[in-house]
Amino acid sequence: MFSRTLLCLALTLAATPALADTVWLKNGDRLTGKIKFYDGGKLLLVTDYGGAIALSWSKIATLESDQELLVKESAISGERAKALQAAEPGKVTLVNGEAPKTIELASIQQILKPKPLVEDLVWKGNIDAALDYKRAERDTDDYDVSLKTQARHGLWRHHAEAEYNREFQNDVVTTDDWSAEYALDRFLTEKWFWQGRMEYKRDRIEDVRRQRTLGTGPGYQFWDNELGAFSVGALLNRSDYEYENGEQDRFYAVSMKWDYNRYLIGKSVELFSDGEVGKPLANVADYTLDAAVGLRYKLTDWASLNMKAEKDLVSGSEGELDETRYSLGFGVGW
Incomplete structure (x- = not known):
């Protein structure tokens, strides 16, 4: 029964x-x-x-x-x-x-869906980690960890990024740098916004040891939804460079930033790129470039595999910088 x-x-x-x-x-x-x-x-x-x-x-x-x-x-x-x-x-x-x-x-x-505290809060981000160990004639250990997150409520949007890279070759440190950035957007219309941002970079190996940047300027949001986002911004920056030999440069610069991501194949694959290209207004450097492009493949709703190429370039300065990094690793997203 x-x-x-x-x-x-x-x-x-x-x-x-x-x-x-x-x-x-x-x-x-x-x-x-x-x-x-x-x-x-x-x-x-x-x-x-x-x-x-x-x-x-x-x-x-x-x-x-x-x-x-x-x-x-x-x-x-x-x-x-x-x-x-x-x-x-x-x-x-x-x-x-x-x-x-x-x-x-x-x-x-x-x-x-309404959130518990700030009802219209939309928060998303990724933490990616890449580890590479090679044992051959030249032993290499490479560590790369990066964080990128964004939160929006009402007319305000917050961005935060951080990254750490460290590489050893035969127990000798060949790469050791980290960076952090925070930016705040205030939307003026549905598409146009005004951005203020702060950025700090520290490198213990290259000639350019410290970079500090404060910037502000307008931006335009082409789209931002569950299928991806694309925005650009034009900034006026005040930058401070400190070199290995103790010399310093302080100057103003103009730059163009972009931030793009697009989900494909039912959101299982994400194509992303972000970066900034700048031109100093003084004869300090010819131009600067800090860019990344990559793919992220979702294994679950929160876990993913990622591969990324990054370029960090300061051309024509007293201490030139030219770094290219490739990474393949694991990440979590929300």
């Missing part, structure tokens, strides 16, 4: 459709899955039949969800809805107890 009851319960559960969000398109199609995020004109719907699907917001007629979601009609304010209900084409109903509210889809700027 007990076995029969369990069998009936299992059949009942199997016959009951799993709870899922639903999106109706203007062409009459209906898609089911789980709404993860809406930003930058794209709604990310995760399905069990096609993986992560990016839907153009302009093609959506209406949608529904049983999740609690933060729906923002401006960059600052938003409404926390316990659920979304389908409405007439071009609209959606926010369910909040006895006072549902129907709004235009065109008025929505962002949809995301």
Whole structure:
């Protein structure tokens, strides 16, 4: 009797459709899955039949969800809805107890899961580590650890980066450097922002031993959503260089920064690149370049393999710097 009851319960559960969000398109199609995020004109719907699907917001007629979601009609304010209900084409109903509210889809700027403290906080980042041991005629040990994270709420966005590199050849240190950077963006419009940033680099081997930079300037965000991001910025910097021989240079420079990443193949592969190319306004150096490009392959939702190439160049200065590093390692992301 007990076995029969369990069998009936299992059949009942199997016959009951799993709870899922639903999106109706203007062409009459209906898609089911789980709404993860809406930003930058794209709604990310995760399905069990096609993986992560990016839907153009302009093609959506209406949608529904049983999740609690933060729906923002401006960059600052938003409404926390316990659920979304389908409405007439071009609209959606926010369910909040006895006072549902129907709004235009065109008025929505962002949809995301609310966070405990700062509801509209979007925080993402990666920590990558690469270790290389080679035992041959020349023994080589190479360590490379890097952190990159970004948090956004309202009109503000924070960036933080740090990296450490150390290499031994036959127990002799041939590379020993680290760097840290913090930048703060204040969005002026949906795309334009103003950035202020601080950066410090320390190298115990190369001629350029210390680099300190303070900069500010405008930037433009082409897109930033669950499928990737691309932004550029033009900065006026004040830089201080200290060389191995004790000499120092202090000068102003202009630079162009970029930050790009794009998810491919259902978000299992990420292509990324970031860097800065600068031109001093004094006759200190011809130009500077600090750039990285790489691929990241996701093993799980949080673990990944990565390979990266980095270039650090100071050309035409009293102590020239020209470093190229290649790394293959393991990382975690959030």
